[in-house]
Amino acid sequence: MKKTTFIILFFLVCNLTFSQEHAWVYFKDKPDEATFLANPLTMLTQKALDRRGKQNISLDINDIPISEMYMTAIRNANGIQVKAKSKWLNALHILGSETDIKALSNLSFVKSVDFAANDLNAKSVLKKQHKFDIQTEFNYGGSFNQIEMLKGEVLHQKGFTGEGMTIAVMDGGFPGVNTLSAFQRMRDNNQIKGGYDYVQRNANFYTGFSHGTSVLSTMAGFVDEKLVGTAPDADYYLFITEKGATETPLEESLWVEAAEKADSLGVDVINTSLGYNTFDDSRYNYTYADMNGKTTFITRGADIAFSRGMIVVNSAGNEGDKTWRYITAPGDGFNVLTIGAVYGNESIVAFSSFGPSADGRTKPDVLAKGGATTIINRTGNVTTGNGTSFSSPVICGVIACFWQANPTKTNAEIIKAIKESGHLYANPTSQEGYGIPDFEKAITTLTVDELFFDTFKVYPNPFQDKLQFYFANISDEIEVSIYDVLGRKVLIQQLNQQQSEINTEFLSQGIYLVQIKQDGNSKTFTVLKR
Numbered sequence: 001m002k003k004t005t006f007i008i009l010f011f012l013v014c015n016l017t018f019s020q021e022h023a024w025v026y027f028k029d030k031p032d033e034a035t036f037l038a039n040p041l042t043m044l045t046q047k048a049l050d051r052r053g054k055q056n057i058s059l060d061i062n063d064i065p066i067s068e069m070y071m072t073a074i075r076n077a078n079g080i081q082v083k084a085k086s087k088w089l090n091a092l093h094i095l096g097s098e099t100d101i102k103a104l105s106n107l108s109f110v111k112s113v114d115f116a117a118n119d120l121n122a123k124s125v126l127k128k129q130h131k132f133d134i135q136t137e138f139n140y141g142g143s144f145n146q147i148e149m150l151k152g153e154v155l156h157q158k159g160f161t162g163e164g165m166t167i168a169v170m171d172g173g174f175p176g177v178n179t180l181s182a183f184q185r186m187r188d189n190n191q192i193k194g195g196y197d198y199v200q201r202n203a204n205f206y207t208g209f210s211h212g213t214s215v216l217s218t219m220a221g222f223v224d225e226k227l228v229g230t231a232p233d234a235d236y237y238l239f240i241t242e243k244g245a246t247e248t249p250l251e252e253s254l255w256v257e258a259a260e261k262a263d264s265l266g267v268d269v270i271n272t273s274l275g276y277n278t279f280d281d282s283r284y285n286y287t288y289a290d291m292n293g294k295t296t297f298i299t300r301g302a303d304i305a306f307s308r309g310m311i312v313v314n315s316a317g318n319e320g321d322k323t324w325r326y327i328t329a330p331g332d333g334f335n336v337l338t339i340g341a342v343y344g345n346e347s348i349v350a351f352s353s354f355g356p357s358a359d360g361r362t363k364p365d366v367l368a369k370g371g372a373t374t375i376i377n378r379t380g381n382v383t384t385g386n387g388t389s390f391s392s393p394v395i396c397g398v399i400a401c402f403w404q405a406n407p408t409k410t411n412a413e414i415i416k417a418i419k420e421s422g423h424l425y426a427n428p429t430s431q432e433g434y435g436i437p438d439f440e441k442a443i444t445t446l447t448v449d450e451l452f453f454d455t456f457k458v459y460p461n462p463f464q465d466k467l468q469f470y471f472a473n474i475s476d477e478i479e480v481s482i483y484d485v486l487g488r489k490v491l492i493q494q495l496n497q498q499q500s501e502i503n504t505e506f507l508s509q510g511i512y513l514v515q516i517k518q519d520g521n522s523k524t525f526t527v528l529k530r
Contacts, residue, residue, distance in 0.1 A: 022116035022249045022284070023101045024297065025074060026091045028109055030064040037064070040485055040511050046526075047166075047266025053513045053526035055309045055410040058487030062088045062304055070109050077104060084198070084253035087260055088304040089297070093253035116249035117283040143227045145344045146218070146369035151440035152230050152398040155405060162219075162234030165400040166193065168262035168270045169216055169393070170255055172242035173208020177216060180380040185222040186236070195238035196261070198254040209244035210378035211389065215273045217376035218390055219397035226382045227374050230397025237267060247279040249297070252329075256301030263308045268403060270310055271396040272302075273389035275317040275328030275353075288324075291332040292358040299330040306335035311403070311411045313396040315388035316340045316364040317353035320431060325354050327364060332357045337399075337415055338433070341370025341391040346436060352388055354431045364433040365415075366422050368395040395437070402439050408523055417442040458514055462528040465505045467514070469495055479517040485510065504529065 036043055043063050044052075052058070065087050074092055075082050079100035084093035090111075094101065098120060105113050115121050147153050155161075177183050177192070186192060195205035219229040220236055239258040242251055255272070262270055276298055278285045286296065293299060302312045316338050317328040331338035331353075341352040349371040355363030370391030372384040403414050419425065421442035424435030457470040471478065480502065482491040490512070493502055507529050514525045 019097050020095045021098055021101060021120065023094050023096070024089075024091045024114045024116075024253070025094055025101075025104050026089070026111040026114070027066065027070050028111040030061060030090065031067055031069070033061060033064050037485060038510065044264050045266050048264055049266075049511060050526050051266050051268065051309050053524050054408065056483070056513060056515060056524050057307075057309045058483065058513075059485040060487075062307070066090060066092070067109075073107065073109075074104065080104070083250050084257050086253065086256045086297075086301060088256065088301055093250055117281070119283060142225075143218075143229075143374040146373055146394050147228070147230055147398070149342075149344070149346065149369055149436060150230075150395060150398050151438050152401065154440040155398065155401040155443070158405065160401040160405040162231030162397065162400045162404060165231065165269065165404050166235045166237065166265070166267045167219065167231060167396065167400055168237045168239060168258070168265075168267040169212060169219075170239050170241045170258055170270060170272045171209075171212030171215055171274065172244045173210060173240055174205055174212045174216060174238045175207055175210050176213050176378060176380060177238065178206040180213075180376065182217060182221045182223050182227065182376040182380055182382075185232070186220045189233070191220065191233070191235050193235045193237055193265075195240075196258070197240040198258055199240050199243045205238045205240050208240050209242070211242075211244070211273070212238065212240070213378060214375040214385060215271065215389060215393045218373060218393045219271070219400075221376045223376070223382055227376065230394055231400040234397065234400050237262060237265060242274055248281075249279060249284050252276055252296065252298040252301075255298050255330075259301055259305045259310075259312075263305065263310060267310060269396055269400050270305060270312045271393045272312065272314045272330065273387075273392050275315060275331060277317075277319075277324055277328040286329065288326050289358050291327060291329065293332050293334045293361070296329040296332075299333045299336070302330035302333045302336050306333075306411060309411055311399060311414060312336045313392055313399060314338050315370075315392040316355075318351040318387055318389075319353040321350045327353045327355055327357065331363060334361070335412075335415070337366070337418070338364040339370075339388060339392040339395055340364035340367045340431065340433060341386075341388045342367045342436065343371035344369060348431055349386070351386075352391075352431060355433065356430060362428045362433055364431075365419055366395065366434050367391065367432055367436045368398075370394075398439055402443065405443055458516075458525045458527060461525075462530045463504060464530060465503065467502045467504050467527065469500045469502070469516075471500070481515045481517070482507075483513040483515065485512075 079096045081095040082092050197205050219231045221227050221229045241254040241258050305312050314331045314336050316331050330336050341349040357363045368391040370388045373390035375385045377383050418437045419434045421437045422434030428434050477494045477496050480493050509529050512527050516523050
């Protein structure tokens with residue numbers, strides 16, 4: 001009898017365990033909006049605000065944190081576990097029973113609840129994921145081919161090696177990055193600015209699946225005469241958002257949470273060598289129709305990341321020779337730069353996922369070397385690996401160098417130039433997109449005369465009642481516009497050599513964007529009034 005009772009209890013416990021559902025709870029508003037917008041440094045670092053200022057991107061509701069009152073109420077709700085949060089989507093990723101989760105809909109501040117399992121929703125909301133296996137070969141080789149294919153070495157020769165740019169890497173782990181000699185150079189130069197393990201919720205990001213280590217090596221690794229990363233002098237944040245042993249919808253939410261952190265830190269470019277289409281629990285699986293740029297949680301988050309001024313670079317997936325065949329999320333994003341794979345001879349790799357997106361947009365966007373890519377493996381050896389997991393970071397690093405060379409350009413302008421430099425731009429295909437970009441060609445198309453801005457200064461910063469402007473050898477008038485953090489124009493004035501000062505007594509304390517225009521060129525400065 002005791003044994004029978006134990007078995008019954010065991011199955012009851014198992015049933016309770018397995019009845020835990022993944023879901024997102026969305027909130028109606030952000031009641032603290034005004035307070036946070038008046039104090040932007042409580043949400044974002046100065047570096048993040050400067051990145052926004054360069055692109056004339058204002059703060060908005062997506063920058064405001066989720067209400068602590070709302071989060072506390074959800075945490076205290078019966079049977080609910082909060083696993084991740086997203087201020088961009090104003091949502092929490094939760095675990096709980098179907099009954100307990102549905103009960104949250106009765107809270108006055110809850111906008112909606114969406115289950116990851118489609119059959120529990122009145123409407124279809126699915127989640128998917130795919131992990132990309134590394135197929136390592138022990139054929140020793142150099143990294144020149146993967147850089148030269150993109151004309152990345154031209155950028156390096158001009159001194160654009162990623163210095164001053166910041167890249168966030170979202171992956172499954174980075175073991176050995178703190179010890180392997182291939183990363184000694186970046187450690188010595190203090191290029192690892194931080195990171196976080198969102199899976200385990202701790203600060204030890206030098207652990208987990210070594211996939212991230214190999215991905216990072218294509219951008220930041222350095223082994224003299226054997227491997228040089230495509231952005232060897234960039235700064236890096238390393239975020240673990242992927243749990244290698246499982247496939248759950250939570251990983252999408254962890255990615256979005258990490259992207260929000262990247263935004264707050266002033267990151268310029270995000271690399272994601274991951275994709276989502278299927279899960280361990282098939283109820284969460286996506287269909288190709290969901291690859292439409294607006295369905296999956298991670299894709300929606302990735303497009304918001306773009307709207308914050310960042311560039312999201314994502315692997316297209318290794319599904320080209322499999323049943324699924326197509327790109328995976330967030331590669332379907334409207335503003336995500338999705339990367340397919342070619343061999344060193346520039347022929348397409350069969351496994352590189354096909355486009356287009358479900359709504360007919362060209363995907364992948366461009367190509368880079370993902371067949372026999374030179375990488376560092378988990379033991380620190382230089383070897384080769386296959387996958388769009390590697391074509392993505394190879395080009396991500398070059399993009400950082402390219403943006404360094406064109407610091408006044410917006411993320412949209414950078415992406416446009418990259419696509420237009422592709423060798424198939426006039427005739428894109430479903431597996432190759434716009435083809436292999438030529439960054440030497442792209443940098444030529446973006447070059448403008450900015451000597452004017454090299455001799456231009458706005459001071460003091462911080463300022464109080466006056467802003468002064470210094471410019472040399474300029475005879476024409478210059479238009480100065482000042483915007484507040486909400487993007488509202490609060491002043492427009494013409495300046496010249498005789499009048500180079502603006503009265504700012506009427507401005508409230510806070511951060512402002514000062515835009516200078518002359519002869520069709522413009523530049524934006526971020527300033528602070530105290």
